[in-house]
Amino acid sequence: MRVRSIGEFxxxxxxxxxxxxxxxSVVVGIGDDAAVVEDRPDLYRLxxxxxxxxxxxxxxxxxxxxxxxxxxxxxxxxDIAAIGGEPRWAVVSVAFSExxxxxxxxxxxxxxxxxxxxxxxxIVGGDTSFSPDRMLISIAVIGEVEKERLTLRRGAKxxxxxxxxxxxxxxxxxxxxxxxxxPTDEDVVxxxxxxxxxxxxxxxxxxVCRIHAMIDISDGxxxxxHHICHESRVGARLFxxxxxxxxxxxxxxxxxxxxxxxxxxxxxxxxxxxxTLCPGEVERVRSHLLxxxxxxxxxxxxIVELEKGVVLVGEDGxxxxxxxxxxxxxxxxxxxx
Amino acid sequence: MRVRSIGEFxxxxxxxxxxxxxxxSVVVGIGDDAAVVEDRPDLYRLxxxxxxxxxxxxxxxxxxxxxxxxxxxxxxxxDIAAIGGEPRWAVVSVAFSExxxxxxxxxxxxxxxxxxxxxxxxIVGGDTSFSPDRMLISIAVIGEVEKERLTLRRGAKxxxxxxxxxxxxxxxxxxxxxxxxxPTDEDVVxxxxxxxxxxxxxxxxxxVCRIHAMIDISDGxxxxxHHICHESRVGARLFxxxxxxxxxxxxxxxxxxxxxxxxxxxxxxxxxxxxTLCPGEVERVRSHLLxxxxxxxxxxxxIVELEKGVVLVGEDGxxxxxxxxxxxxxxxxxxxx
Numbered sequence: 001m002r003v004r005s006i007g008e009f010x011x012x013x014x015x016x017x018x019x020x021x022x023x024x025s026v027v028v029g030i031g032d033d034a035a036v037v038e039d040r041p042d043l044y045r046l047x048x049x050x051x052x053x054x055x056x057x058x059x060x061x062x063x064x065x066x067x068x069x070x071x072x073x074x075x076x077x078x079d080i081a082a083i084g085g086e087p088r089w090a091v092v093s094v095a096f097s098e099x100x101x102x103x104x105x106x107x108x109x110x111x112x113x114x115x116x117x118x119x120x121x122x123i124v125g126g127d128t129s130f131s132p133d134r135m136l137i138s139i140a141v142i143g144e145v146e147k148e149r150l151t152l153r154r155g156a157k158x159x160x161x162x163x164x165x166x167x168x169x170x171x172x173x174x175x176x177x178x179x180x181x182x183p184t185d186e187d188v189v190x191x192x193x194x195x196x197x198x199x200x201x202x203x204x205x206x207x208v209c210r211i212h213a214m215i216d217i218s219d220g221x222x223x224x225x226h227h228i229c230h231e232s233r234v235g236a237r238l239f240x241x242x243x244x245x246x247x248x249x250x251x252x253x254x255x256x257x258x259x260x261x262x263x264x265x266x267x268x269x270x271x272x273x274x275x276t277l278c279p280g281e282v283e284r285v286r287s288h289l290l291x292x293x294x295x296x297x298x299x300x301x302x303i304v305e306l307e308k309g310v311v312l313v314g315e316d317g318x319x320x321x322x323x324x325x326x327x328x329x330x331x332x333x334x335x336x337x
Numbered sequence: 338m339r340v341r342s343i344g345e346f347x348x349x350x351x352x353x354x355x356x357x358x359x360x361x362s363v364v365v366g367i368g369d370d371a372a373v374v375e376d377r378p379d380l381y382r383l384x385x386x387x388x389x390x391x392x393x394x395x396x397x398x399x400x401x402x403x404x405x406x407x408x409x410x411x412x413x414x415x416d417i418a419a420i421g422g423e424p425r426w427a428v429v430s431v432a433f434s435e436x437x438x439x440x441x442x443x444x445x446x447x448x449x450x451x452x453x454x455x456x457x458x459x460i461v462g463g464d465t466s467f468s469p470d471r472m473l474i475s476i477a478v479i480g481e482v483e484k485e486r487l488t489l490r491r492g493a494k495x496x497x498x499x500x501x502x503x504x505x506x507x508x509x510x511x512x513x514x515x516x517x518x519x520p521t522d523e524d525v526v527x528x529x530x531x532x533x534x535x536x537x538x539x540x541x542x543x544x545v546c547r548i549h550a551m552i553d554i555s556d557g558x559x560x561x562x563h564h565i566c567h568e569s570r571v572g573a574r575l576f577x578x579x580x581x582x583x584x585x586x587x588x589x590x591x592x593x594x595x596x597x598x599x600x601x602x603x604x605x606x607x608x609x610x611x612x613t614l615c616p617g618e619v620e621r622v623r624s625h626l627l628x629x630x631x632x633x634x635x636x637x638x639x640i641v642e643l644e645k646g647v648v649l650v651g652e653d654g655x656x657x658x659x660x661x662x663x664x665x666x667x668x669x670x671x672x673x674x
Contacts, residue, residue: 003442004435011465018446021459035462037426040377047461051430051475053468089374093388093475098341105340109355122358124384125372128348131390138388138430138475
């Protein structure tokens, strides 16, 4: 049987069975944004890793080395944000051809370091090695979270408000502009290449409410809401009219004859936070976040019973099943250009 | 300037400058076998990572997926051994073509899990993604060590005995057999493909003495002794006649018209431990290790003044400078077939 036929998520389910450890220190193993392990009485240790393959996750003709480094590190930090934690240390493995210039490697590390150090995370080690054709970057970030502040994908409750930080669709719009025009200095392109992990937002939200479930939007809203619902054993009802789409993405979608909603639902890598909480707490969270770090929070739907499935209510009021259409490695749904 | 012209070690020296963190929690950053950070009052947290690229670090025609997984994990665990610690948790990024079989991926993970779980280390997370041509494996291992048991590359003192566990040359001999015959089930080939990280040895030695400096032999003895001397700012005098070469490696070298000493000095991946300690403690360490886990320890030389350099005394009594001839990514010294 080929991996293609079971897809990335089918594979992850199997990997869980192959390596499930008999280890009481493991609070959350394979399958959430980060692993959670017991360390100190007051906090959990978090561990996350993501790999980036040239031509699959990034293209050297679209991004500067600094941007490649920034984005790879930002994606890892975003996983720590999703779980409510703070990043502390990172280790970095990079493999490249020996004809690469020292200056390019320097910019790559400076880009990684720029985003990690701005969030209090230090690059403490790593590995460099040879890769004859494609550049490879693999990062692991170790973080921590106070036990009572841990937020997982599971935990969403029926009746919860479903919220999202910021605006969606900008990253996908930026990718489309890059594909059409090549590298440019436009704001939309920076949304694709220089995402900001929502670490401060996650911590600030956690100061004033108990988040029930949270995930970062790295694979598109439609995929991420399915993850929350699957892990929480609930359904969801989202309202298309409420989904905050970045105005620049609307404009680019219009020019390209595409639906901006497709960018928001299926385009990944906006790295905004998708979370659920008691509806009564929404206003407090919204004003606290806006006042402190000027990031908007929008309610886009509600958690419903499992049997009701995951549905999107269109602007015309008609309901349709939400496709699980985000980015997925392996299988028919793989959509990166 | 190309990376090739400064070599792997020149690159690592530069990376240290680009990312040196202003972070008091970092005890040892880039440049040792693992990063060492402050965590709990009683112990340091250790973090290490290594990446493995198909065709560079392993060949799928030489090794089973189980062996590829085993060796990748063993190499990471060996870095924790080198620093005197115990591994706790691992995260794994793997990228491969979507035409790979699920069974092959399963064997890869089972190989990783076999060696990690046998040393009390749990695979707790990871990432799978697409790589169109070469398989890639990147592992990060998080471990810990009691503060007083930490052993670094630096710390060797003039007059120290230089010791090595086990026997050298087997891994390189195994690689040569693989290149000549292809995959076989011979013991020598398993020395190359299924190395055992010397975690128990490192812990057991640390029980009865204060190790001054330690490193694992992943890039060949000649390279590793240079690392210890460079970091400790000392010289070394090794005696060729005392270097324990595995008899099977001697036999294969003879058949192939090669010097077995080349296998021991330049062939990496034996994953034995190279360490220094007060000469008066050697006998206690040797008998303790032999009685408890039946691993031999051999004194192969002594630490001398920096000005005396790193020399190898031949079996004929003549001294020559020890070449820094181990495996190095990038540059003229890269020697993997």
